[in-house]
Amino acid sequence: MKQLVILRHGKAEQDTMAKDDYDRVLSDRGERNASDMGGFILKKWGAPDLILSSSARRAHDTAILAAQSLGYPQEEIRTDQNLYFAPSRWILNVISKLPDEVDRCLYVGHNPGVTELVNDLGVRLDNLPTASAICFEFHINSWAEISTERAAFHWLKLAKEL
Template sequence: MKRLTLLRHAKSSWGQSDLADHGRPLNQRGQQDVPFMAPRLASHGVRPSLIITSSAKRAQQTAKLLAREIVYPIEFIHTEKSLYLADPATILEVIETQEDTFSDIVICCHNPGISNLANQLSYQVINHMPTCGMVIIAADTNLWSEIASSSRTLIGFEYPKKPE
């Protein structure tokens, strides 16, 4: 059994017009949403053995804040450049090439790719994953390379403004 959490980065700042998209940081709401969401992630039994994040500043900050909240070693977060504004096929390729010793992976990246992959893997229609939204999927396989072809179950879809 493999568990995959697809995490959209938290809310970012548009306040610095001279800053390239890749370098945009989280805004105050984004910094508050991640600690708020960590217990929801834990309530679904998620205990990441690997966190992989886009190289964008906002995604890296989201992953690091989450790691602190769930007591995951920040130095073990893997940055994957190809996840920056990646399409679903690229995100899936990153997932499928992970070592099978990892049983619980969190992928932190961007829309629209993350929402589209969530739709594909969860058999649900998630039109737009909000910032700091999380889709948790369990797959009946022991191989990450088989995640797309395995039987999968949507465990949860959480986001900051979702009623508890």
């Protein structure tokens, strides 16, 4: 069995003319929520075997803060530039290439892709809010077998509930 937690990045500073969207940083609230959600994930689910993140700053910073709460080594976070604003099918394609030794993956990404992925996996949401997490289980032995049809919803936690 494989498990996937999808975590949307924490609340970021608003777009400014001076900053490229890719380089936007987390707000104070975004930092707190990312850290708190990492703590929740640890208590509810345990530590992941792998944290996979978009390489955009706000997603990577969210991954780092969650990793600290999870006791996961920051230097082992895997980033992928292809996950920056990736649609659902791209995200699944990247996940399908994970090593089979990884049974539990925490993926940190962006909307609209994360909400699209959640919907494709069978949970109807208009929006996965920032710093919120949702867990799916897949009764598969290899990530190469991952598909939307094989997803089973496990739990959802909104940042505002922390």
